Structure formats: structure tokens, C-alpha cells
Amino acid sequence: MTTFIAAAGEINTGDTAWMLVATALVLLMTPxxxxxxxxxxRSKNTLNTFMMCVGAIAVATITWALVGYSLAxxxxxxxxxxxxxxxxxxxxxxPRDGTTIPHLLFFAFQGTFCIITTALVAxxxxxxxxxxxxxxxxxxxxxxxxxxxxxxxFGGGWLAQQGTLDFAGGVPVEMGSGFSALAAxxxxxxxxxxxxxxxxxxxxxxxxxxxxxxxxxxxxxxxxSGFTTGNSSVLAFTNTLLTPACTxxxxxxxxxxxxxxITAIGAATAxxxxxxxxxPAGGFVSPIWAMVLGVIVAxxxxxxxxxxxRTRVDETLDVLAAHGIAGLTGIVFIGLVAQQGWNxxxxxxxxxxxxxxxxxxxxxxxxxxxAFGMTYVLLRVLGALMPLRGSDTEEAIGMxxxxxxxxxxxxxxxxxxxRADMPTDGAPRVPEKV
Amino acid sequence: xxxxxxxxxxxxVNDVLAAxxxxxxxxFSLSRVQGHGGELDRVETYRGVRVKMGLSxxxxxxxxxxxxxxxxxxxxxxxxxxxxxxxxxxIFVVPLERVIRIRSGETDDLAVTxxxx
Numbered sequence: 001m002t003t004f005i006a007a008a009g010e011i012n013t014g015d016t017a018w019m020l021v022a023t024a025l026v027l028l029m030t031p032x033x034x035x036x037x038x039x040x041x042r043s044k045n046t047l048n049t050f051m052m053c054v055g056a057i058a059v060a061t062i063t064w065a066l067v068g069y070s071l072a073x074x075x076x077x078x079x080x081x082x083x084x085x086x087x088x089x090x091x092x093x094x095p096r097d098g099t100t101i102p103h104l105l106f107f108a109f110q111g112t113f114c115i116i117t118t119a120l121v122a123x124x125x126x127x128x129x130x131x132x133x134x135x136x137x138x139x140x141x142x143x144x145x146x147x148x149x150x151x152x153x154f155g156g157g158w159l160a161q162q163g164t165l166d167f168a169g170g171v172p173v174e175m176g177s178g179f180s181a182l183a184a185x186x187x188x189x190x191x192x193x194x195x196x197x198x199x200x201x202x203x204x205x206x207x208x209x210x211x212x213x214x215x216x217x218x219x220x221x222x223x224x225s226g227f228t229t230g231n232s233s234v235l236a237f238t239n240t241l242l243t244p245a246c247t248x249x250x251x252x253x254x255x256x257x258x259x260x261x262i263t264a265i266g267a268a269t270a271x272x273x274x275x276x277x278x279x280p281a282g283g284f285v286s287p288i289w290a291m292v293l294g295v296i297v298a299x300x301x302x303x304x305x306x307x308x309x310r311t312r313v314d315e316t317l318d319v320l321a322a323h324g325i326a327g328l329t330g331i332v333f334i335g336l337v338a339q340q341g342w343n344x345x346x347x348x349x350x351x352x353x354x355x356x357x358x359x360x361x362x363x364x365x366x367x368x369x370x371a372f373g374m375t376y377v378l379l380r381v382l383g384a385l386m387p388l389r390g391s392d393t394e395e396a397i398g399m400x401x402x403x404x405x406x407x408x409x410x411x412x413x414x415x416x417x418x419r420a421d422m423p424t425d426g427a428p429r430v431p432e433k434v
Numbered sequence: 435x436x437x438x439x440x441x442x443x444x445x446x447v448n449d450v451l452a453a454x455x456x457x458x459x460x461x462f463s464l465s466r467v468q469g470h471g472g473e474l475d476r477v478e479t480y481r482g483v484r485v486k487m488g489l490s491x492x493x494x495x496x497x498x499x500x501x502x503x504x505x506x507x508x509x510x511x512x513x514x515x516x517x518x519x520x521x522x523x524x525i526f527v528v529p530l531e532r533v534i535r536i537r538s539g540e541t542d543d544l545a546v547t548x549x550x551x
Contacts, residue, residue: 407478
């Protein structure tokens with residue numbers, strides 16, 4: 001990520017201005033993901049699902065500032081960074097090495113990545129995982145999985161050293177969340193009604209709105225990952241428009257072939273898949289290849305989305321398909337069609353360098369193994385210390401009432417104010433007439 | 435002929451539907467209602483304001499059946515709707531004076547017997 005930045009040494013105001021905006025754009029993606037996820041669950045779990053994303057903002061921001069950032073971006077050890085930047089030590093206004101933006105801003109931008117990735121994993125365990133254990137899981141995961149993978153790909157770790165190209169996070173964000181989600185779904189287990197009843201999305205409008213806002217935020221996510229206003233950022237930004245559009249149309253065709261109707265939730269899924277596919281490749285492939293990627297990435301993801309519900313694995317919101325598989329496709333695609341003429345860094349197989357494909361394949365194998373393994377162990381240990389999910393009765397009532405004491409669609413009918421001077425003996429009480 | 439009214443938990447609706455299907459009871463209406471039985475009130479909090487939710491969401495089945503189907507219908511409702519906790523709901527059985535099928539003008543037992551197709 002830092003390899004292709006030419007001018008360094010002093011702050012560039014244009015770059016800094018863009019990165020300030022890009023950071024805010026990426027943060028918006030987490031509430032957008034909350035909308036996307038909340039629309040996909042049943043109405044009784046709306047708030048809980050959104051709150052998992054909000055919870056990720058709370059937890060991952062803090063772990064990132066305390067140790068996560070340092071472990072990811074301090075030094076270029078192979079496996080994990082140092083603790084030199086723990087508690088934000090030495091993170092100030094001077095430019096971050098290899099960039100022209102303040103170190104503090106670099107930290108904030110990377111922090112928003114850690115947040116959205118942590119929130120993504122929630123999609124595997126919604127509608128049944130208890131909220132408290134989820135927050136603890138999120139805190140540990142953001143350090144043990146995200147920070148490590150971010151170091152490998154972004155922070156000068158072994159993947160970056162052996163030449164893996166990852167523009168905006170195919171390794172830590174997309175494959176990291178996708179394969180962790182599979183492990184989380186296996187450890188936490190399926191919802192009690194999974195496979196017995198049709199568990200349908202309760203609000204397709206939220207899903208579409210969430211996907212739209214995610215796409216909007218993704219321009220900061222990919223467009224900001226060059227840390228400049230230079231060519232690679234412009235390329236990644238433009239590719240973020242091209243790829244998802246091609247994925248959308250491909251998804252339409254696949255929907256038509258499968259069920260003779262083009263579905264709205266399918267379209268929302270396609271937007272995510274396209275954005276994920278171009279995430280690692282954004283600044284490395286030509287716009288036309290980005291469009292081809294949009295078509296190609298739809299195929300394996302559509303297959304996994306269609307196949308997964310037939311299994312016993314309740315990976316509820318298909319994080320593996322939409323992020324893991326799409327991210328993997330993007331990572332491998334770089335190895336095929338990267339063009340030095342466009343990215344100034346490396347060529348892929350089609351342009352004469354088969355070695356680049358090898359570097360990409362190493363990442364495509366190592367990342368899923370680490371993300372899946374670490375998440376599996378982490379949740380097993382956590383599950384031995386505390387119950388990860390509630391009783392069947394609680395699941396039937398819904399997470400919103402059980403964990404938050406609120407309803408997303410409260411009518412207010414029959415609700416009685418509880419005042420301090422009122423006895424609360426459990427009996428319904430009509431306010432006295434004045 | 436009786437009208438069997440079953441008020442059950444909304445999350446047991448699918449189980450009740452399956453039980454009714456097994457009992458070969460094919461005609462019914464379902465509506466979402468709010469009500470209060472003997473169950474404990476839920477306390478919810480909105481921006482620090484604590485409220486007691488006096489009404490719970492329930493699903494209301496209305497099933498018009500001929501006399502020999504009354505017991506199977508009641509059994510199906512109990513079978514599908516029971517959790518053993520307070521708040522499982524109630525069944526009311528009321529006599530029916532007349533039933534008319536609008537399409538054909540058939541009345542009474544004929545009208546509550548599903549069309550065999």
C-alpha cells in the first residue's frame with residue numbers, strides 16, 4: 001500500500017483535505033451496514049442488529065487507539081507490529097512515513113477500516129448472539145484478527161514484503177471478515193428456527209438504502225486508500241463506480257436465469273459484491289478490466305449465496321459470500337490483470353509477470369486460514385467462559401426486547417409511564433385521573 | 435358449527451399453522467392483535483423514560499368449523515401454541531348461527547367444509 005507513493009516528507013494540503021473527507025465517508029459505511037443488516041433480519045431483531053454495528057464503532061475505535069493501530073502499523077516485522085504507537089504515542093501532526101498526510105489522520109482513516117470490518121463479522125451471528133459477549137468478541141477480534149491482517153497487508157508485514165498487492169483491504173477487511181464470519185457461524189450455531197421456517201428479511205427498503213449508502217462511503221474507502229489525490233486514488237475512485245455497476249447487471253442476468261425475476265435484495269447484494277471485488281484491485285487494474293472484474297466476481301458469489309442456505313451453516317447474512325469470496329476474487333484478479341501502465345507498480349500474468357499471481361495466491365490462502373482459525377479459537381475460548389447465546393425463549397421473543405429493552409416499531413399503545421412514586425408490583429396500572 | 439377463536443404468541447404462528455395443516459383444518463383467518471392476559475408487564479426504556487408495556491402482541495386465529503372438527507382444531511391450537519409459560523394465549527369456542535360461502539351461496543356445514551380440489 002505504501003510502496004507506490006512517490007512524494008513524501010511533507011504535508012500536502014490537497015491530500016490532507018481529501019483524506020479528511022474520505023475518513024468521514026468510510027465511517028458512514030458502518031451505520032449504512034447497520035441499515036443493510038437490519039433490513040435483512042426479522043423485525044424483532046432490528047435494533048440489536050443495528051446496535052452490533054454501533055457497538056463495533058464503540059469498541060473497535062478504542063482498541064484501535066490503544067493497541068490495534070500500533071500492532072498494525074508500527075514497524076515492519078513479519079508477523080505483527082510493535083507497541084511503539086500504543087496509546088497513540090508518537091502519532092501527531094507530522095506526516096506518516098511514506099505519505100503526505102498527518103500521522104493522526106492516517107490513524108483515523110485506518111481506524112474507520114477496523115470499525116467497519118469488525119461490524120461486518122456481526123452478520124454471521126445476528127438474531128441469536130447475546131449483546132454483551134458480542135462486544136467482548138468484537139474488542140478481541142479487532143486486535144487479534146484485524147490488526148494482524150492489516151499489518152500483513154498494509155503495515156509492511158510478510159504479505160506486503162513478498163509482494164502481495166492489496167489496494168484497500170481485500171486481505172484484512174474482506175477476506176478477514178468473510179472467513180471469520182464462517183467460523184463465527186459454526187461456533188455460535190444456527191438460529192433455532194433455521195432450516196425449519198422461512199426466516200425472511202423484514203424491510204427490503206433498508207437493505208437497498210443501506211447498500212446505496214455503503215456504495216457512497218466506498219468512494220472514500222477505495223478512493224482514500226492511495227492517501228493522495230493522485231492517479232492511483234483517481235483510478236480506484238472511478239473503478240468503484242464501474243465494477244459494482246457491472247456486478248449489478250450481471251446479478252440481474254443471473255436472477256433472471258434462476259427465477260425469471262430480478263430481485264431488489266439481489267441488487268443490494270450485487271452492489272456490495274461489486275464494491276468488495278474492486279476493493280483490493282481498485283488502484284491496480286485498468287477501468288476496462290475493472291468492468292470485467294465486476295462481471296466475474298458476481299459468479300462465485302452468486303453461487304455461494306444460492307448454495308449456503310441449503311447447508312446447516314447459518315452464516316446468516318452471507319458475509320462469506322459477499323465479502324470473503326468477493327475479496328478473494330479481487331485479490332487473485334490483480335495477479336492476472338494488473339498493469340504497470342495504470343498503477344506504476346507491477347504487472348500481472350496477462351502483462352508478463354506470473355510471479356505477481358503467485359504473490360496474490362499466497363495471500364488468498366494464508367488470509368482465510370488465519371482469519372478462520374483465529375476466530376474459531378477466540379470464540380471457542382469465549383464460549384467456554386460465558387454463554388454466547390440466550391435461551392430459545394429469548395430468541396423467540398427477539399433480541400431487541402431481551403437485550404435492549406426497546407422495540408424498533410413500538411406502537412406506544414398500552415405503554416404506561418413508570419414514575420418514581422408509583423409502586424411497581426407487576427400489575428398493570430392506569431394513571432389516576434386528576 | 436362453532437367459531438374457534440385462538441389467541442396465540444406471534445412467534446408460535448408457524449407452529450400453529452403446521453398443526454392445523456396436520457389436523458386438516460384448511461380455512462381460517464389470521465390477524466395481529468394486542469392484548470393483555472395475566473402475563474408480567476415488560477419494562478422498556480426510551481431515552482431514559484421507563485415505560486411499562488401493558489399490551490403484548492398476539493396473533494388471533496378465527497376458524498369456523500363443523501362440529502366434528504371442533505376438538506381437532508382445539509388440539510391443534512394447543513399443540514402448536516403451547517410453551518408452558520404465562521402468555522401462551524386462550525381459545526374461545528362460540529356457536530355460529532349461519533355461515534354462507536359468498537361464491538356459491540352454500541350455507542352452514544357445506545360452507546365451512548373446504549372445497550376438495
